Amino acid sequence: MHKKRTSRRKSVRIRNFLRQQFVTLYYHPYCAVCDRPVQPPLPSPFVCRDCLSVLPFRMEREQLSWDHPWRLFATFYYRDPLRKMIVSMKFSERIDRAEAIAPFMYKTMVRHKIDVDAVIPVPLHEKRLSERGYNQAALLADVIAREAGISVVDQVLFRDIYTDRQSESLTVEERHRHLADAFKLNNKSPVISELCGRKVLLVDDVLTTGATLSAAAKPLDEAGLHVVCMVASSDKDKYRGYREILNDWTTLPQESHSARQRQMMRDTMGRLFYVGWQGCRTFGS
């Protein structure tokens, strides 16, 4: 009996060893950031050690404040090399980038003890989806859900309003107004009543003004779901170093500079006039 168990363990060990050798021999992983082939084991899925050290993690600034009632988290700052990864994921069909980015979003979930029952990607409008062929938020949501062992719910929320490139350059207020009722729920879906009163993670790739994400959260919240928002990246509450602040000061627009000079001149004239008037009152009498 004992002998039998020992030989079974031995064969499992041999099998695992052979599998590992096979993987090493035939599977050549590459880094999803720099595209160079790397030797396994990788420190993180699809990201080599060099690139891992330059990814712009938000670290202790993962929880963001905004003007909406839902908790909001972002894993990265929106700057290179992550910005390039997201741009290529969106526009150059590098859908494999989601496999590199989303596991870190899952780690944000774990760090902040975000316990949810389902993941919902922020949907694209039908027209944009057919142009692009895929939804980058859904790619991220798939990986997060897989890591967390929960399901993705992608047939309940729809984007009703198409946003063209021009409307993306609107101001913050205009964008909020434009997108206020951009998303609708498929109320016929039984999934909505199943998720009522439960926590869901609403996922998107980038947060800029927050107009899209908050507009998508609204109908879910109204249907009784407890929404937690998460994006891969955002430059909100960005840490600004001394050099960046100094740069802002030295590149002030010309008008505001001359406006300040005019104001200083007015102040000086006012003070001179006051001193003169005081002098006249004292010595004139």
Ligand SMILES: [Zn+2]
């Ligand atoms: Zn790399």
